Amino acid sequence: MKTYSKEAFVTLLEDKLTRKRRKHIEDASDKDLYYVISSIVKDELTPQWLKTKENYQKNETRQVYYLSMEFLIGRLLESNLLNCGLLDVCNAALKDLGRNPEDIFKHEHDAGLGNGGLGRLAACFLDSIASLNYAGHGSGIRYRYGLFEQRIIHGNQIELPDYWLKEEYPWETRKSDESVEVHFGGTVHMHPKSDGSLEFVYQDTDKVTAVPYDVPVVGYQNNVVNTLRLWSAELSPEESDILSEPSNQYYHHLDHTHSVEQISGFLYPDDSSYEGKELRLKQQFFLVSATIQGIIIKFKRNFDLPLTKMHEKIVIQINDTHPSLAVPELMRLLMDEEGLSWDEAWKVTTNTIAYTNHTTLSEALEKWSTSLVKQLLPRVYMIIDEINERFCQGLWFDHPEMRDKIPELAIISDEQVHMAHLAIIGSFSVNGVARIHTEILKKKEMKNFYHLFPKRFNNKTNGITHRRWLLQVNPCLSEAITDVIGPQWIKHPNKLISLLRYSNDAPFLDKIDQVKRKNKQTLAELIHKQTGVAIDEESIFDVQIKRLHEYKRQLLNIFHVIYLYNELKENPSMDITPRTFIFGAKAAPSYHLAKEVIKLIHHVASIVNFDKGINDKLKVIFLENYNVSLAEKIIPAADISEQISTASKEASGTGNMKMMMNGALTIGTLDGANIEIRDLVGDENIFIFGLKAQEVLNYYQHGGYIAKDIYNTDDRVRKILDQLHYGEFGAQEIEFKDIFYNILYHNDPYFVLKDFDPYIESHELVERAYRNKREWQKMSVTNIAYSGKFSSDRTIKEYASEIWKLR
Known part of the structure; x- marks a missing residue:
């Protein structure tokens, strides 16, 4: 591919704009610039496209x-610019012209x-x-x-x-x-x-x-x-x-x-x-x-x-x-x-x-x-x-x-x-x-x-492509990594392991912390713009973004939120690190129970987010229309990665890899690739809880467990389910009866209640770990260092x- 100076790229952009859109730069909209830059990139890569085909044919x-x-x-515009080696010069040229690259890239659907x-x-x-x-x-x-x-x-x-x-x-x-x-x-x-x-x-x-x-x-x-x-x-x-x-x-x-x-x-x-x-x-x-x-x-x-x-x-x-x-x-x-x-x-x-x-x-x-x-x-x-x-x-x-x-x-x-x-x-x-x-x-x-x-x-x-999910979506973190270990990791992601040398390096850990803070601030601004809810940028950003399915157990997550809310209502002065729970998920149009969980998350949010009695210690955010572009904003800001599927149900997961690569710590079951993440980073750098796959399979084989036993013996669980049943988190008493009956009368097929207590305990460990900032930063760097194993380059x-x- 050709290389351009910033001035040459501006000249090319202005020329193409005149010929393709019949506009001068000062009259061009961001959408005009999106189409013109896309045309420049396609012109650059088309000869290589043809040559690649010819090489395959000839050989x-x-x-x-x-x-x-x-x-x-x-x-594709930003990733194609990156892969063509034109992203930096394009961004510099646009900034010289008084344009924000992000405003241009977002015109692509x-x-x-x-x-x-x-x-x-x-x-x-x-x-x-x-x-x-x-x-x-x-x-x-x-x-x-x-x-x-x-x-x-x-x-x-x-x-x-x-x-x-x-x-x-x-x-x-x-x-x-x-x-x-x-x-x-x-x-x-x-x-x-x-x-x-x-x-x-x-x-x-x-x-x-x-x-x-x-x-x-x-x-x-x-x-x-x-x-x-x-x-x-x-x-x-x-x-x-x-x-x-x-x-x-x-x-x-x-x-x-x-x-x-x-x-x-x-x-x-x-x-x-x-x-x-x-x-x-x-x-x-x-x-x-x-x-x-x-x-x-x-x-x-x-x-x-x-x-x-x-x-x-x-x-x-x-x-x-x-x-x-x-x-x-x-x-x-x-x-x-x-x-x-x-x-x-x-x-x-x-x-x-x-x-x-x-x-x-x-x-x-x-x-x-x-x-x-x-x-x-x-x-x-x-x-x-x-x-x-x-x-x-x-x-x-x-x-x-x-x-x-x-x-x-x-x-x-x-x-x-x-x-x-x-x-x-x-x-x-x-x-x-x-x-x-x-x-x-x-x-x-x-x-x-x-x-x-x-x-x-x-x-x-x-695996996941680290070029998009680290280099592209988190440029400040990528720059910090390159500053200490060089750029070889971009083509050889296993080189990220060299970051372990810097897991006790105070200036590097401070830099990583600054990057995370900046990413959290950016996401907080997006959340406020989309939802009107102001969130504490110092709070723990606890993220679960994935398809809405019973086995992925967004329900367990929101039960934890209700539990914390109940605790704060009983004891408003309770010493708790502020938490922001961030959800993104689509439910299949005909999947009734999944849609009920979305509704429950929103009803809980409508109460928790505006209850002055808990002093803004909890916020619940559901970002609608979750897609790749939204994930690219959320993932760099995550502190906690929720990977809490019923053990044996999640084949692998890739969100766990994306958030790990961006420094989030995983709370999860021993399911899918969580196991391989745990094996690499060690038990001290991940939060594992709950039933193991064989235990789940044994329960299925022998008729499950008795969900009502937990309801009858755990006051926390009984209170949450009663709140659902009697309308405390709904507009009417029968609002969430289907969730209630699915757990108690269909015997909790995905073991939400069975894993509830170990999940709460694991979150207590998260709370304790987060308070020791230096230790948390070391854990974060350790996760980034081992994430190279989960590049799709290795898989391919x-x-x-x-x-x-x-x-």
């Missing part, structure tokens, strides 16, 4: 395609391509793949609408459309010439061929044109630009023609037109209805079919090899079960379109596809009704059925000891297609995303599959060497 480089229904990439950790992980992985010089690309759907824009009205979550594409998105390039067709429905006819094999002919299918939009993925200052390809569903030209002609099929085609628009319309349609399920399945097949067709076209063009050797040059990594249809679709394309035999196609498929599992939650391991798959994807269903038959026969003959397990292991059973089973059977690698998660998969959730395929299972603990190196076999 016949083995490549990985990362298939995911989500890519939570956030805003967060791309509505993801929801939570799954999508953010995919985005971090793409960054690391490019920054480490690997040939790897993302493949997703270009949703016109994101999950939803969250608004809170009287404590209730209201979902508004997130039309993030209503304005031009400067990073995408439409590639109409690389469009492919995806077929749904219709009928399949078998015709014998002269060689004795069968030809499969599809009739009366509904055709959808998949149009790719390419987004550059810029490596960190290394001239590598990979691609995130996003597919948009559009009406095929012939279907458009039919709509303009008289036809008795007119209304069918009209329905089809509407359904085509929905495929890439919005992320995660509500699947509580048959139509919603059908749309989700359509989206998943649309992604895998379009992607694999594109892969085969490029393979035939770029490699002088037969398709029987495709697995020697291509890896397809499927991110969770959503893209599991890649297995039968690759088989279909190789056999029906390319003429390979079953055995040839199976060898290619099972040596090309690798599967990442992200959950032990049974409801998240997708299953589709056989009738739906048959109707929507008749030929794909035939292939799934054949894979299942061959697999079950293999079990019967080759593993007689497992014959009674066949119904549990079958892909098709109880009139359902089990997508996780399909992914395991059709792939060469199955990985979990944290050490404990992988062990639970091997020993419990997928124990029988592990018995069959022990070499297939492996662990790849998740493991994927590349152990699964993908990339150079």
Whole structure:
């Protein structure tokens, strides 16, 4: 990439502004400058984008395609400037022109391509793949609408459309010439061929044109630009023609037109209805079919090899079960379109596809009704059925000891297609995303599959890109780190361990403290602007930001707040360090209990924040519409990172890594990557509490525990639940009855009451530790020093060497 002086960048900016927007700098809005700077960056990286593709083609480089229904990439302008080496000069130029860079960057909408950790992980992985010089690309759907824009009205979550594409998105390039067709429905006819094999002919299918939009993925200052390809569903030209002609099929085609628009319309349609399920399945097949067709076209063009050797040059990594249809679709394309035999196609498929599992939650391991798959994807269903038959026969003959397990292991059973089973059977690698998660998969959730395929299972603990989550979002902390250990950590994050030498260095600890104070002040200003609530910048910033789900236990957190409030009401002079509890979370629109927790947080906040009797010692803040950009403001300011999921439920977590990297201390259960954080930093630098995974699993196996026993014996718990039941934190007596009954009469399925007492005790340790400022700063530095292990660079190196076999 070119280097510019500040003056040269200003000249370029003014010239581009005149030509692109027909404005002089003094007349340009911040939005004008956003689009012009984006255009400058895209001009800079486009030659490297083309050169990267040419290099892969010329060198016949083995490549990985990362298939995911989500890519939570956030805003790209600042990160692209950083990775191109232009961020400092751009910021300096803008300040010289009297402009605030932040005011310009915020004109970019967060791309509505993801929801939570799954999508953010995919985005971090793409960054690391490019920054480490690997040939790897993302493949997703270009949703016109994101999950939803969250608004809170009287404590209730209201979902508004997130039309993030209503304005031009400067990073995408439409590639109409690389469009492919995806077929749904219709009928399949078998015709014998002269060689004795069968030809499969599809009739009366509904055709959808998949149009790719390419987004550059810029490596960190290394001239590598990979691609995130996003597919948009559009009406095929012939279907458009039919709509303009008289036809008795007119209304069918009209329905089809509407359904085509929905495929890439919005992320995660509500699947509580048959139509919603059908749309989700359509989206998943649309992604895998379009992607694999594109892969085969490029393979035939770029490699002088037969398709029987495709697995020697291509890896397809499927991110969770959503893209599991890649297995039968690759088989279909190789056999029906390319003429390979079953055995040839199976060898290619099972040596090309690798599967990442992200959950032990049974409801998240997708299953589709056989009738739906048959109707929507008749030929794909035939292939799934054949894979299942061959697999079950293999079990019967080759593993007689497992014959009674066949119904549990079958892909098709109880009139359902089990997508996780399909992914395991059709792939060469199955990985979990944290050490404990992988062990639970091997020993419990997928124990029988592990018995069959022990070499297939492996662990790849998740990671985050430290370039965005430290270098970009916390520049003052990054500068302080570089001042003492040099800049090598930016390309080699494991070098952060050198900070341990400075964990007793008073000037460095003071600098770290100043940075945290500044970040807390910035967040306090944002909170006051958004909510009108003034918070104490000296208070402990206690942060829980993640998807709202019962197992993540935001409920346990707000119960702790109620407990502290009750204590302060009884003893207003109680010696307590002021606390600010910060929440950010979206609940799925149909997830009633999750929405009730959001409402409870707001009702508690409305009482606690304005009760003069507690002398501002507690504040509760819920920042609405949590997304990547908001996380980038919250994380650098966090003192405490709440990672309090029910043990065994959180596969990994990545928020724990982001806050650790920015100096927050973790309070958490021994779940997901918390365990690996604890193992690195030591028990003295983390706050661990609660049931362990095996204890939770034992309770589930033997019928749980008696929640009412805790209600009857712990006065603190009884008071909190009675306050909920009798309306003290609601507008009416029955406001939170569902939370009350779920805990006491559904026996507290996520062990909120069981872990309540150890959680309170652990927070007492937090209180004590925070009062010793110097010790707290040392703990903070220790966490930052060990956080390099959780860079996605480390994770991607493991994927590349152990699964993908990339150079």
